[in-house]
Amino acid sequence: xxxxxxFINTEHLTRDFRIGKxxxxxxxxxxxxxxxxxxxxxxxxxxxxxxxxxxxxxxxxKPTSGKILYKGKxxxxxxxxxxxxxxxDVQMIFQQPYASLNPRMTIGEIIKEGMRIHQLGSAKEMSxxxxxxxxxxxxxxxxxxxxxxxxxxxxxxxxxxxxxxAVNPEFVVCDEPISALDxxxxxxxxxxxxxxxxxxxxxxxxxxxxxxxxxxxxxHIGVMYLGSIVEVANAEExxxxxxxxxxxxxxxxxxxxxxxxxxxxxxIMLEGDVPSPINFGAGCKFxxxxxxxxxxxxxxxxxxxxxxxxxxxxxxxMEEINMVE
Amino acid sequence: xxxxIEIKDLxxxxxxxxxxVQAVRGVNLKLNDxxxxxxxxxxxxxxxxxxxxxxxxxxxxxxxxxxxxxxxxxxxxxxxxxKEMQNIRGNQIGMIFQDPMTALNPSMTVxxxxxxxxxxxxxxxxxxRLSSKDAKERAIELLRRVKTPSxxxxxxxxxxxxxxxxxxxxxxAMAMACSPKVLIADEPTxxxxxxxxxxxxxxxxxxxxxxxxxxxxxxxxxxxxxxxxKNVAVMYGGLIVESGAIGDIFYRSxxxxxxxxxxxxxxxxxxxxxxxxxxxxTPPDLVDPPAGCPFTDRCEYAMRVCKxxxxxxxxxxxxxxxxxxxxxPECPLKLERRKL
Amino acid sequence: xxxxxxxxxxxxxFSRIPKDIGSSQKINRVxxxxxxxxxxxxxxxxxxxxxLAFIAFIVLVAIVGxxxxxxxxxxxxxxxLEAQSGAHWFGTDTLGRDVLTRLVRGTRISLSIGxxxxxxxxxxxxxxxxxxxxxxxxxxxxxxRVIDIVVSIPQMIIMILLLTVMKGSVGTxxxxxxxxxxxxxxxxxxxQVLSLRENEYAMAAQxxxxxxxxxxxxxxxxxxxxxxxxxxxxxxxxxxxxxxxxSYLGLGISIPEASWGNLLQMGTDQFPGALWLFFTPxxxxxxxxxxxxxxxxxxxxxxxxxxxx
Numbered sequence: 001x002x003x004x005x006x007f008i009n010t011e012h013l014t015r016d017f018r019i020g021k022x023x024x025x026x027x028x029x030x031x032x033x034x035x036x037x038x039x040x041x042x043x044x045x046x047x048x049x050x051x052x053x054x055x056x057x058x059x060x061x062k063p064t065s066g067k068i069l070y071k072g073k074x075x076x077x078x079x080x081x082x083x084x085x086x087x088x089d090v091q092m093i094f095q096q097p098y099a100s101l102n103p104r105m106t107i108g109e110i111i112k113e114g115m116r117i118h119q120l121g122s123a124k125e126m127s128x129x130x131x132x133x134x135x136x137x138x139x140x141x142x143x144x145x146x147x148x149x150x151x152x153x154x155x156x157x158x159x160x161x162x163x164x165x166a167v168n169p170e171f172v173v174c175d176e177p178i179s180a181l182d183x184x185x186x187x188x189x190x191x192x193x194x195x196x197x198x199x200x201x202x203x204x205x206x207x208x209x210x211x212x213x214x215x216x217x218x219x220h221i222g223v224m225y226l227g228s229i230v231e232v233a234n235a236e237e238x239x240x241x242x243x244x245x246x247x248x249x250x251x252x253x254x255x256x257x258x259x260x261x262x263x264x265x266x267x268i269m270l271e272g273d274v275p276s277p278i279n280f281g282a283g284c285k286f287x288x289x290x291x292x293x294x295x296x297x298x299x300x301x302x303x304x305x306x307x308x309x310x311x312x313x314x315x316x317x318m319e320e321i322n323m324v325e
Numbered sequence: 326x327x328x329x330i331e332i333k334d335l336x337x338x339x340x341x342x343x344x345x346v347q348a349v350r351g352v353n354l355k356l357n358d359x360x361x362x363x364x365x366x367x368x369x370x371x372x373x374x375x376x377x378x379x380x381x382x383x384x385x386x387x388x389x390x391x392x393x394x395x396x397x398x399x400x401x402x403x404x405x406x407x408k409e410m411q412n413i414r415g416n417q418i419g420m421i422f423q424d425p426m427t428a429l430n431p432s433m434t435v436x437x438x439x440x441x442x443x444x445x446x447x448x449x450x451x452x453x454r455l456s457s458k459d460a461k462e463r464a465i466e467l468l469r470r471v472k473t474p475s476x477x478x479x480x481x482x483x484x485x486x487x488x489x490x491x492x493x494x495x496x497x498a499m500a501m502a503c504s505p506k507v508l509i510a511d512e513p514t515x516x517x518x519x520x521x522x523x524x525x526x527x528x529x530x531x532x533x534x535x536x537x538x539x540x541x542x543x544x545x546x547x548x549x550x551x552x553x554x555k556n557v558a559v560m561y562g563g564l565i566v567e568s569g570a571i572g573d574i575f576y577r578s579x580x581x582x583x584x585x586x587x588x589x590x591x592x593x594x595x596x597x598x599x600x601x602x603x604x605x606x607t608p609p610d611l612v613d614p615p616a617g618c619p620f621t622d623r624c625e626y627a628m629r630v631c632k633x634x635x636x637x638x639x640x641x642x643x644x645x646x647x648x649x650x651x652x653x654p655e656c657p658l659k660l661e662r663r664k665l
Numbered sequence: 666x667x668x669x670x671x672x673x674x675x676x677x678x679f680s681r682i683p684k685d686i687g688s689s690q691k692i693n694r695v696x697x698x699x700x701x702x703x704x705x706x707x708x709x710x711x712x713x714x715x716x717l718a719f720i721a722f723i724v725l726v727a728i729v730g731x732x733x734x735x736x737x738x739x740x741x742x743x744x745x746l747e748a749q750s751g752a753h754w755f756g757t758d759t760l761g762r763d764v765l766t767r768l769v770r771g772t773r774i775s776l777s778i779g780x781x782x783x784x785x786x787x788x789x790x791x792x793x794x795x796x797x798x799x800x801x802x803x804x805x806x807x808x809x810r811v812i813d814i815v816v817s818i819p820q821m822i823i824m825i826l827l828l829t830v831m832k833g834s835v836g837t838x839x840x841x842x843x844x845x846x847x848x849x850x851x852x853x854x855x856x857q858v859l860s861l862r863e864n865e866y867a868m869a870a871q872x873x874x875x876x877x878x879x880x881x882x883x884x885x886x887x888x889x890x891x892x893x894x895x896x897x898x899x900x901x902x903x904x905x906x907x908x909x910x911x912s913y914l915g916l917g918i919s920i921p922e923a924s925w926g927n928l929l930q931m932g933t934d935q936f937p938g939a940l941w942l943f944f945t946p947x948x949x950x951x952x953x954x955x956x957x958x959x960x961x962x963x964x965x966x967x968x969x970x971x972x973x974x
Contacts, residue, residue, distance in 0.1 A: 045518035046489075058872045087874030100865035104699055104887045110866075113883075114873040140687065147699075150692050152607045153368065163869065182367035182545060187589040187603030194600065209519060216601055253519045255526075255548025257590050259571050262551040269527075270520045272474075273488040342705045343694045606689030622689035629678035656679050 007203050008057070008171055009033035012066035015052055022278045026052040028227035029066065031304075036170075039197065039204040041218030041235065043211050043250070045274050049227040050207045051095075054173040057205060058092045059083075070171075088118050091169035095176040097156035101148035107134075107159050108144030114167040133162040138192060154185035161192065171203045179209060190217055212254055215239050223247045226277045226285040229304060232312040243313050243322055246286050284316070292321050328396075329539050330356040330379060330507060335393035337374050337383075344612045345389075348374045350563035352393075356507065361533065361540040363554035365547065365586075369608060371563040372543050376509050379541075380420060381410055398506070416446035419500030419538075421529075423512040425492035429484045435495045436480025439464035439502055446503040467498040471528060490521035494528065501532055508533070510542045514549060526552050547590055551575065556644070559583050562609050562619025569645035579647045579660060582620045618650065626651060626658060703891075706967035713963025716956035723953055727776050730769035737770040738762065738921045746939050756941040758931060764945055771923035771946065776953075778835060778924075779905035782842035787897055789843070790850025791886060797851065798858030799881050805855075812848045820845045824907065828916040838917050842904050850896055857889035864888075891968035898961035902954040909950060925950050 015027040026049040034040045042050045055061045057068060059075065068075040070086065078086060091114075094100035101110055108130050115126045131141035137158040148156055157177060164172055174193065178186040194217055196202060208214045214221055215235045222232045223244065231244040242248045245268075252268040270289050284302050287293035297316055304314040315321070337349040349371040356362050364372040377383055379395055381402065395402045397413065405413070414420075422428040429438055440460040447455045447463065455463070461480070468476035471494040484492055493513065500508055510529065514522040530553060533540050542553060550557055550571070558568040559580065567580040578584050585604035606623040609615055618624070621631040630636075630650050639652040651660055697705070707713055731737070741761035748756045755764040797808040824841040831837040861867060862885060870880045905925070911917035912926025920927055925946050932943030 045520060055868075060868055060871060084874050087872060090872075092869065092872045094865040094869060096865050100869060102866040102884050102888070105883075113870065113875070117874050117879070139690065143690075143692075146692060146696055150694060150696060152690075154607060155690060160869070163873075167873065183547070184367060184586055184589045184604035185607075187601040188605065191600040191603060249520055253523045255522070255546065255552050257547035257551050257575070257587065259551040259554075259575055262548070267523055269523060273490040273521055274518060276488075342702065342709075605684065606686040609689065610692070610694065612694060622685040625684060627682045627684060629680050629682055632682065634677070650677070650679070653677065653679075655677060658679060658681070 005035060006033045006069075006072070007036040007038070008068070008070050010053075010057075010066065010068050013053070013056060013063055013068065014065045015049075015056055015061055016064045019278065024278050025227050025280065026277065027056065027063075030224075030227075030229055031066075032222055032229065032232065034203060034205065036203055037197070037201050038220070039206050039218045041214035041221040042205060042207045042224060043209065043214055043221060044224035045209055045250075047226070047274055047277060048224040049277070050209075050224050051175055053224075054092070054175045054205060054207050057171075058090055058173050059086065084118075088114075088167045089169055090171045090173070091164035091167065092173045092175060093157075093160055093164050093177045095180055097151075097153040097160065097180055098148075100160050101156055101163075103148055105147075106144065107139075107146050107148065107151070110148070110159065111144070111162045111166050114163060118167050120167065129166065130162075133166055134159075136165070136196070137162045138188075152185075153181050154188060157181060157185075157189055158192065161189075161196070165196065165200070168200075169202070171205075174204055174206045176207050176209065178213060186213060193217060210254065211239065211251055223250065226274070226280070228285060228314065229312075230286065230314045232304070234310060237309070237311065241311075243307075243311055243318055244315050245290050245292055245321060284314075292317050327358040328355050329358050329360075329398060330354075330541075331396040332375065332379070333394050333396070335375060335378060335395065336391035337371075337378055338389045338391055340387050340389065341612075347563055347611045347614055349378070350611075350614065352560075352563075352565055354558060354565070354568075356539050356541060357556075359533075359537050359539055361542065361553055361555045363542045363544060363550040363557045364560060365544060365550055365557060366560035367545055367608060369611070370560040371611075372560045373511055375560070376511060376541055376543050379507075379509060380414055380418060382414070412446075415442055415500075415505070416503045417505050418507045418509060419503070419505035421493070421496055421500050421508065421510040421513045424516050425489065425496045426484060428496050429492065429499075431484050434481050434483055435487065436461060436464045436468070439467055439480075439495070439499045442499055442502045464498075464502070467502055468495065471495070471498045471501075471532075473498075489517050490524060493517060493521075493525050497525075497528060497532065501536060501538075504536055505538060507539045507541065510540065512544055513542070515544070515546070522549075523552075529553065547575075547586060559586070562614060563611055564619065564648065565646075566620065566649070567645075567647045569642070569647075573642065573645040577641075577645065579641060579645070579652060580620075580649050581624050581626050581651075581660065584660070585623075618648070626660065628656075628658065699890075703964075703967045707963055710963040710966065712959050713967075716959040716963070719952065719956045720960065723772060723949075723956075724776060726769055727773040731773055734766045734769055735763070737766045737923055739766075746935070746942075748939070748941060755945045756939070758939075758942055759935065764928075764941065767923040767928060768945055768949065771925050771928050772949065774835065774918060774923060775905050775908055775925040775950075778838055778842070778908045779901045782839050782846060782904040783897055783900045785839065785843045786846040786850055786900065787893070789847035791854050791893065793847065794851035794854025795858055795881050795886055798855035799862060799877060799885060808851075809855075812851060815845050816848050818845070820907075824911060825914075825916060828911060833912070833915075833917045833919055835918065838908055838911065841911070842907060846900070846904070849900070850893065853892060853896055854886075854889060857892060858885045861885050861888050891964075895961055895965045895968065898957055898964055902957040905950075906954065 009032065011031050013027055013030045017024045017026055030053060032040065042053065044050045052061065056063055111130045111133055112126050115121065115129065121129065130144050134141055134143055139155060139158050151159065178189050181189060190213060197204060206214060206217055218235045220232060221235050221238045222229045223246065225246050231247045242251055249268045249270045256262045272289055275288060282301060283298040287297040302314045302316045304312050306312045332352055332354040335349050335352045339346040339348055352375050364376060366372045379402065390403060443455055443460040443463050444457060447460060449455055449459065465476045465480045468480055473479050473491060473494055487495065513529065514525050517525060526549065544550060554571050556570055557574040558565045559574065561582050567574065567578065567583045574583060578587060588602040589604060604623055609619045615621065617633050618631045618636050621627045628650060636648045636650045638646050638648050640646055650656055651658055739762060743761065744757050745759055745761040746757060747753060753763050755768065758764055793808060797805045823845055827841045828837060867880055867884050870884055908917055908924060909926035909929060912924050913930045917926055918924035928946040932946060935942045
């Protein structure tokens, strides 16, 4: 699928938020790259900064430092016209099927908005395109005159996808598009996104809190913890052979829908909750919950290093940990 | 087996200005003593409404109990006055909510909130009401029991100072404060992070075996069901479409909907380039529910009879019930074996 | 077992039918626009509906009444201070003017002042509040400080000061009511906009390249119409009341022009000798205030997002 060229990438991307006197570093020195037509899955628990990273990419937020390069060009240096073009090329699918559609507008109006903003065709052409888009996402033309509250969660999410696709984007940030949906609907949406990707040659950043779904749509997966990417690998590789203790715990924690397997397996149970990302000191951020942490881990933050296998991991003790296992 | 809660032909409707939403359309359920019953289904299937009916905590202006009764230890809960019901809530039936943040009063310390429940319902060894000092001590003890680190300090903190997982622990402590006979947990792990979910489920299981409490857990997550439940009821379109012991549902499921649910989450199989198995379509609108089986429109096995007539409940074994026309002895069509 | 299957043995049609995904996604409910939905709920509230009907009636009288009734300034000193009669349904005042005619004229003036003043406040409030909430930063800081200053001076004092400087007329009353009247709504709109702009649909518009103005106009303001409408309905009686108060003090509309304020003033002057002079405007005034408040309450309930599922 990938043509090998780097389509969008970030370099040392960092974003801070001020909370009173404190600084919350939501995204901390994140670098990753994504080829055209690829999907990069981004996984982590709430507050790990994955959504902030997505919002940085669609320019809802400005980076505190570091940069985003789109087709090799720094996004921060785009002029006004190029910035406007960027809003056509880069789109987003949102998490909340209820909050992501304006309740006062019909589905047709919602889908048309991007076309209006970017002046894509006459009124008649736009209406025709709305019908086409609705069919493409598995709804039908009759739904254009309906209001969002009349739709089920899955149908709203389809409408949100149609809105994003209306402007012919090349890169779509999918910000937890399935986490608010019912299980039987989740698979529908994943299948839809995969089909659209191959039909329209889309590039995805797919954000989720759950590894099991992401592996089906992603080529590569990055695992985030408190603003930093701790492990990146090929999707299958990451699921079969996770190397970072946090990734291991995350996979181990996911419940298996099979009572026999669920009962006999041994969980890697993490202690406590994800700590607050405010005012973090030096050292590995995971050290507080990691049973392998030593003094070195608490003093020096590990850098993301590339392994010969293609894995990238930020852990001082990776070799020792995975020898023991 | 002692049956502690029995729901008989429960029908609940909501009145909205779109008309009457028939949220629960004739549900029969039994909860045995020291049992764990999971009610599984997707949003709008009526699972929460069914369980909340036991507590009678709906918006009474819009909710109508059309028929049925709920027997708790033999007493019909619908016949109790609000005052008698208050004595049951929190005291005999505890509840854990989905969002612990909204389940607690934000302007009161966590310790005081637990103590308040104890002051209201709690009794000491001599069946006397507790003093506020004793209640506070017991609250701290409960916080320690649910593995809150430094409970003395935590008891004096407000909910916003807790993380989501810690807060859910506090809610569990509160629900267990009066050693209820039944605990209802409405999606207790849905709002929590994956690494915390397992901790909370373990805690619920521990509390359950320690206090011998019967548990009803409402969830959409079959992984949670597999982890905790002994018996399962699968709801769809306001009805229980299949119920049985956990093995009946996971290994011998006979309803196409249950199958579809299991398939759409069994992510182990299927290569990356193959589409995931899913259930196409959308659940029915319960304002005007279909006369026949609610799953007909989405069912691979749909037949004429499904569309027009409600399938009866067929007993597949002593524990296993299923509502599907394919189980009719005359039906030539049979459910294929599940591809594992 | 409560399974009703009125189906006789051997009558079961086991022929296969295809899956019907389209039908499962079909929406059976009638499509209601926001306004239709609100009206449906409002219609169930009989107090609000009676109030709405009463307000509609009063407005109609204010528009049509003066056209068909004789001149409200026509004096007839021979028939001064007469009680209700066939010729003068509500009696006459100290100069023999027909009370009904003057009341209708006063209704027109008082309602106009109420509606116009609050409409001006509405426009100013939405614009300033919207800008303040959406722009944020320094613009927001500046606007909020200005509002703080304006609000810190008691409204009555500003109005009385203004009216002692200027001659009391409909125009000056409107100025007096609008100098400070917009601040409440501006604050309300700002708060709404601040919370609404965190909604994903506002972000979606931003990601689509929508300008700030477009987002404000098509996404944020339409979604705070509810609270704005309630605020408006509750503010109109406030403005009417203020007019009455000022005119009663002789600062607002003065005789020979009629308004509820100066009608009430004459009524109290002649109290208790000519009761009709007091009670006729007082009852109309009180009922109108009540109707607006009941309607506002009803609207608030009808606009409650919880009702809309």
